[in-house]
Amino acid sequence: MLRRLALTAAASVAVSVAALSGLPAAAQAGTPAAAPAPAPATAPVDRLTVTVTDSAGGGDGTYVLKCHPTGGNHPEAADACARLDEVTVFGTDPFAPVPRNAMCTMQYGGPATAHIRGTWAGRPVDARYSRTDGCQISRWNALVPVLPATSA
Template identity: 40%
Template sequence: MIPLRIRAALAAASLTVLAFPAPAQAEPGVYHLNLTVTDQSGRTTARAELDCHPVGGSHPMAAEACQALDRVDGDPSRLTPQAGVDCYQLYRPVTGSATGEWNGWPVRWQMESGNDCKLRVATYPVFSF
């Protein structure tokens, strides 16, 4: 037989676990990103929605972008830059942003780049819109 003190301690521990649920995760299986490019002044210069599994949204290369993101588990910072493309050297800074969910996990990502060409090459094909 378990002593009363131990049963009381176990009951209290159980209530504590119930009172503090695990951190929230978005709905599993959701693959949706809002992609934006903003200029130095903060003005949005390009925008696309990307849905994967199934592929959709306003992104012109949605299937390719979804495949690229699948290879890196939805982490844009792990994308492989496009090979063989030279960008012009004009300094016109832009920021690429991705927000949304990938397989139910929140995505909040930003990258600053010297110009829009360099952003597209670094994140190909995700920011190719």
């Protein structure tokens, strides 16, 4: 009985030492441990899919915009990435919808709509845009050239 207690205490001390040293207990006992997973070779790319309809300015279509590094088939990829970098501020969402209680001018900016989805700054994006009132027009214009400038 005394011998069993001594062995249990010794095993407990070995596990505690292994935990404190940051190495698995198996490595402390001379057994090889599994290697840690390798880190990704490159940082994740900011990638957005932008779909625009009824813009009346020739910007209709679906485009892929990649930033950091710049790529994709967006017609103004470098300028669009620069604009997104400019409006991305810690603590705010550059794709946030207009607040429900916002007072907006009753003006119509045309039938254009857009849908932006993907990943930006490590966060998922799923945002819809229109030009149905002053607030929506302002929100759209804040993202030009990610979204096309419209003539309406």
